Amino acid sequence: MKFVVFPPVDDRRLAAIRSAAGPMQVAAPADANAALREIVDADAFFGKLTPDLLAAATQLKWVQSPTASLEHYLFPELIEHPLRLSNMRGLFSDVIADHVMGYVLCFARQLHRYLRQQINHTWSPIGGEQTRPGFATGPGQVSPIDRAHQHLGDCTLGVVGVGHIGSEIVRRAAAFGMTVLGVDPYPRPVEGVLDDVWALDRLDELLAASDYVVIAAPHTPETEKLFDAQRISWMKSSAVLINIGRGIIVDLQDLTDALEGNVIAGAALDVFETEPLPEDHPLWGMENVILTPHVAAASPRVAERHLDVLLENIRRFVAGEEPTNLVDKTQWF
Numbered sequence: 001m002k003f004v005v006f007p008p009v010d011d012r013r014l015a016a017i018r019s020a021a022g023p024m025q026v027a028a029p030a031d032a033n034a035a036l037r038e039i040v041d042a043d044a045f046f047g048k049l050t051p052d053l054l055a056a057a058t059q060l061k062w063v064q065s066p067t068a069s070l071e072h073y074l075f076p077e078l079i080e081h082p083l084r085l086s087n088m089r090g091l092f093s094d095v096i097a098d099h100v101m102g103y104v105l106c107f108a109r110q111l112h113r114y115l116r117q118q119i120n121h122t123w124s125p126i127g128g129e130q131t132r133p134g135f136a137t138g139p140g141q142v143s144p145i146d147r148a149h150q151h152l153g154d155c156t157l158g159v160v161g162v163g164h165i166g167s168e169i170v171r172r173a174a175a176f177g178m179t180v181l182g183v184d185p186y187p188r189p190v191e192g193v194l195d196d197v198w199a200l201d202r203l204d205e206l207l208a209a210s211d212y213v214v215i216a217a218p219h220t221p222e223t224e225k226l227f228d229a230q231r232i233s234w235m236k237s238s239a240v241l242i243n244i245g246r247g248i249i250v251d252l253q254d255l256t257d258a259l260e261g262n263v264i265a266g267a268a269l270d271v272f273e274t275e276p277l278p279e280d281h282p283l284w285g286m287e288n289v290i291l292t293p294h295v296a297a298a299s300p301r302v303a304e305r306h307l308d309v310l311l312e313n314i315r316r317f318v319a320g321e322e323p324t325n326l327v328d329k330t331q332w333f
């Protein structure tokens with residue numbers, strides 16, 4: 001058996017790969033021509049598979065993608081090929097869920113607006129001029145300041161795509177006392193937190209009920225521009241749209257128009273239809289928008305987890321077992 005790694009990885013990783021591969025031969029070609037020669041009799045591959053490499057392979061059975069998302073990895077010959085493909089999903093679920101809760105807490109407590117004020121040394125409670133929220137209007141009355149700051153226990157968070165990342169978001173939101181909803185084409189309960197994940201035909205119901213809508217779905221032919229003007233208009237006018245899945249799922253122009261027209265109250269985005277977001281895009285200047293540059297998955301643990309998945313799948317391949325994170329190539333996830 002033979003395993004090819006291309007493009008090359010560092011020496012420490014290569015040593016770990018060789019150790020996991022045991023009796024399986026490991027080739028680490030230094031350039032594309034060498035990779036074309038090595039892949040001819042390879043059984044397994046890790047890295048960036050191109051149409052040329054696949055065409056040269058004669059007995060490839062398993063490929064491990066280095067990324068979670070596959071929209072830039074798949075091509076027609078690969079989809080049709082009988083080989084098994086596994087991806088890197090699940091490595092960042094906890095840290096991305098933390099990132100999402102960061103967005104939620106900013107909007108609930110207006111932290112993103114107070115940060116802007118802090119830069120200008122401005123003391124100005126959002127919602128009004130009073131300096132003692134909760135006491136300004138007398139017992140039992142809700143002051144404008146109180147109204148401008150949410151109680152998370154009163155809020156509903158709806159997740160679109162309850163997979164690895166979506167499940168972690170559901171767990172965290174529930175721990176903050178939020179009501180949680182979820183839709184997924186393959187609904188599976190999030191144990192102890194959300195028994196009834198809805199089928200996709202209830203997406204608009206989820207949108208109408210949620211104060212925070214979080215997109216944690218992959219880019220697939222079905223999710224492309226899923227959030228257009230019409231779908232965004234199903235959301236509450238007080239709601240916030242959060243996207244940490246893929247930028248193409250949200251029509252950026254429609255979202256911009258919706259924010260400018262107060263169709264929804266805010267947005268927090270880590271991924272964009274165009275990355276980097278152009279410098280002159282109107283979203284940069286909106287006070288009710290939080291933008292992060294595709295960093296929701298960034299964490300010091302990712303590199304080790306990435307290697308762990310690869311090594312586990314090499315071990316499984318050698319043992320004749322199914323890889324973890326197997327992908328349905330026709331569905332792109």
Ligand SMILES: NC(=O)C1=CN([C@@H]2O[C@H](COP(=O)(O)OP(=O)(O)OC[C@H]3O[C@@H](n4cnc5c(N)ncnc54)[C@H](O)[C@@H]3O)[C@@H](O)[C@H]2O)C=CC1
Nearest residue numbers: 068069089090161162163164165217218222244245296297
């Ligand atoms: N912002 C970032 O840095 C990162 C973003 N991602 C994105 O997050 C996506 C999800 O990652 P995981 O949760 O690990 O993957 P996963 O495969 O565990 O979960 C994806 C879920 O989305 C569901 N889904 C598929 N089509 C759908 C549709 N039309 N509507 C609603 N749900 C649908 C699937 O059934 C699955 O349950 C990835 O595909 C990737 O695009 C992943 C890693 C980092």
Ligand SMILES: O=C(O)C(=O)CO
Nearest residue numbers: 066067068069088297
């Ligand atoms: O692997 C992915 O899909 C990512 O977005 C990593 O940031």
